[in-house]
Amino acid sequence: TKKSVSTSVVGMLELVQLEADLIDSLSTYADELEAKLKVLKSFVPKLQAESNEAVTQMENYVSNPINSFSLIRRMHEDWHDWKIFMESSIGQSQVAFLNKAKLQFPTKTDLNEASSSIVRLQKMYNLTAKDMARGVLNGKQYEASLTALDTYAMGRYLNKQNRDMAREWFVVTSELLKEQTPLTPLAGEREKVLHLFAQAIFDYEYYSIALSVFDHALLLANKTANPTLLSKRSKFEELARKEAEVVEKTNSKIKPSEFEIGCRGQFKQQSKLLCEYKSELSPFLQLAPVKVEEVFLDPLIMVFHDVLTSREIDELQQIARPLLKRTTILHNSGVETVHSSRIAKGTWLTRDFNNLTLRIERRIMDMVDLELSGSEDLQIMNYGIGGHFEPHYDYFEPDDLDEGDNNRLATLLFYLTDVEQGGATVFPVLQQAVSPKRGAALFWYNINANGSVDPKSFHGGCPVLVGSKWIMTQWISNNIS
Template identity: 40%
Template sequence: MGSFKWLISLMLLTCQVLRQARSIEESSHCTSVAGMVKLLELEDQLIENLSDYANELEKRLETVRRSIDSLRLENQKARSSTVDYLSNPLNSFSLIRRMNRDWVIWQLFMEDPVGVTQADKIQTLREEMPTSTDVEEAVTALDRIQITYGLKVEDIASGYLNGKQYPISVTALDSYAMGQILFDQGNFIRASRWIYQTLTWMESFKLPEPFLLAKDEVRTFYAETLLKLNEKADALKVVNIALTDKPHDIKLLVKKMEIEALIRTGTSNQQPQPKNPLSNPNRSPTLYEMGCRGMYPASTDSKLVCRYNSTTTPFLTLAPLKMEIVGLNPYMVIYHDVLSSAEIDEMKEMATPSLKRATVYKASLGKNEVVKTRTSKVAWFPDSYNSLTLRLNARIHDMTGFDLSGSEMLQLMNYGLGGHYDKHYDFFNATEKSSSLTGDRIATVLFYMSDVEQGGATVFPNIYKTVYPQRGTAVMWYNLKDDGQPDEQTLHAACPVLVGSKWVCNKWIRERAQFRSRPCLKK
């Protein structure tokens, strides 16, 4: 009997682990624009469900109908131009936040005998909705955009992104969620700015029912955030303003006494900020951020030219490729017009159903893991998957002259809200290299399958190079030196997507098959 109970416990634990793994890999709604399309379809179902509920509630009909009109207008606006809508980080963040939070409020609002059927439907659909983890990821993504591109909270809130005005702004619920989650993460400086933005919004606008957010609640939270920053005098001012509206509120009076006691005793309530110096919003940009912002100096190397490549393979004699030499140390070139529109459309259609959260291999654990430094969704395809993959690999051979035997599969990726890949190398470390039958990654070929309105560049901070996504182009660089040693100049990163949907396809080429085309040379 004891063994049976132990077996049941083990099965339950296994199910829980599998559910958690699924929620990490399959949820991750904000890590791919293509993946978020389903959210709009799901939201449309929820709106229709709400419409059914409204028909049964005549005494609350006006409130519900007004909400339906507002929700449907936004959803139809999104569905009429889905990619453009989801490409804007403010739309993406607001979609995820309202799907995670607003519909829970609607569920509570509808939990009345009259609306039992409609409430049950929302409950059924909640498994497909974003989780709290998704909202936290969306907050982190929007925060990453702000930090990387040096944007102001008030500009983001008004839809003014990196010098361009968009017809979108965040609501008090959006900015308050940003402040709450950043506060929970210990980022009190940035949290305070989003909470202040919430108060600014509430001075001019009013939230519709049932989304009632009280000013005193926001002010109290703002005061608490200021205390974490040891701004006691400012915190007291905020509480006093709140007391003008509610002079007898017990919680506000207690908070006032608490702050006054801290001021009298000189006690600090300041909490340590994250130790990472990059968390300071007033610092100078890093080399990586400079690249993302287009601040690298222009190259003056006269050897960097554009020409037709007709010599790498015999086929190029008949169909040369347009090649732009970007750098010589390491060797890096851009090929223009190497993908047709038809090929790009087929690649996207092929990849979309198979997209999964991208992972990074952890040598210490011997397995791949989801990490915060890489946010995108990916699909892998063998070289012989279909005629298109065969053509792509033949083209890569023409571009590089390399033998693709033993190289890795084609990897198609789509980046979502603030999607990025932090600084990394494509080559392996010495331990991993020695255990690989096909050798290290001698070269990388990266195809850009879409233009990106803002952001999404590939930057090489050690050599001050920035390559911007351009539909149909491909960038290729060597990861290893002539003697086969890793080239640390190839450190690179994918900047966060600011506005747009970034699609790429890459191929990592292994070294062992290149002993004839590029032998290891001794210095």
């Protein structure tokens, strides 16, 4: 089954539970091993005592009918039982569970996607590998950290595509290796682990990092005078010296894009346009006035605050959760494909799905004073960590449309969640960024009053750094027909 786990927070929840179950299973395995061992440890000394006595005075021992009877009986019966005991295998059910669980394990593709998310976040938010490894995200300390095995995997992933970034992760790996022993049953003793890592990093040709790990291994095992190891070390050292000259030359900084500046919250703060209560337009708004924030005037961009209640949002999420599928992007050719430019899970929901969606349909029309007939269904999306939507136009290029086809006149984007860090909607051309706020809705026009498309509506969803971003989108058609 093709199922991507890292693209949504929802998908990750199942993995957390699965890992907890696997650890429980491993713990049961340990208990069973221990129980078996306990039987052995308590019985063997007693058997030995009896046997020692027999061996030291053999003839005397077997001359006694009681002893000889007992010996014959033991050999005839008890050793069969020991054989059965020894052969009884432990962990069969746990191994079976592991085999079943394996079907749900993330694949190589999942790991690659998760790695590329980390890289995206690193680039987008200017994060250092060192900070990330220690759980510091944008200056905020979280209760999270990476192990040497994690950072090593990042280095390996980046090795082929960006050696500078890979180097950064390998440096962090070497530092972590000095503090911790990797938690893997196959790692073996500490000194051996360090040598393995040193050699692997050496093979990737990051010589000075390999050298520092190697040195730590020597120090730890008190082998700084071992001739074989020292000759190997000198090989490491020579290559490290040559490497230093090359590394110095690189390190060029590229200018950030407007999108990146926006995602980092670095647009010049426009003086907040007045918040008003829109009350005359419709009966709904008279009953329940809505707080409207004008973000931009030409083209019009605004935020409606508190237009969905928490209960309504909970219900929407409940409906969507089991339906979420990896989102695709629509090509000019009409073909939908999964693409790294849009990483999220989503589902479509017809507006007549139930009472709630019907109520929302009514509310949307009241809010924006536009007809919805002919518009696409509602779309609900969940972005996982690093999930994003690169800047794009919501409208279709007129050349790609047939006579009489509708275009996306406007977009109404409901935020179903707050996002702790990242995840803003950014308009790079207009230099505007809007942060998700649970219950609010962002509205903008993609098409000018004269019917032409408006390239200034170019926008994107920034990568989620911390949190789970849920949105619901209603693209509003211009209803040509």
